[in-house]
Amino acid sequence: MWLVLNVVTGGCAGNARVELTAADSVEMLGASMTQTLAEYHADLARFDEERQRAAMQAFIERVRMDVADEAATNAHAEAFRQALQHLDADRQAAWERYTASLDNVATLREIAQGLRRLALDTMSLDDEVKRYFGEVMEHRKETKEKESGKRVTNGERQ
Secondary structure: OHHHHHHHHHHHHHHHHHHHHHHHHHHHHHHHHHHHHHHHHHHHHHHHHHHHHHHHHHHHHHHHHOOOOHHHHHHHHHHHHHHHHHHHHHHHHHHHHHHHHHHHHHHHHHHHHHHHHHHHHHHHHHHHHHHHHHHHHHHHHHHHHHHHOOOEEOOEEO
């Protein structure tokens, strides 16, 4: 009977350990993704700053070259405006991807919390199963003692 008790309750405890391990793994994945996203976002911001500086420098050089030609200067100004719009659109798209990725990390953390709750519930179930089987074993022992006419309480015969 104890073998059955250990197999049944061992299964419950094994699941809790697996669930806790899975929760820890998912949590570590989320932390790693958060760090990677932060590094990527910082790198992208530096790259955007370099692109903006290059666009400004190119505009300045073109205007200096064609300062006397109003039509050329106006064309350079329009090209610069379009370049800035393109940079802004790229920044907006990068921000949307970044926030979507952070939402995915938040989802991973929610999954980890759910796995931990499930593990705790499983551990509680494990305790209930042990208590139930303990009561069954005690009842069985008392029944056998009554049938044999002996009474054992706390390991002592009465």
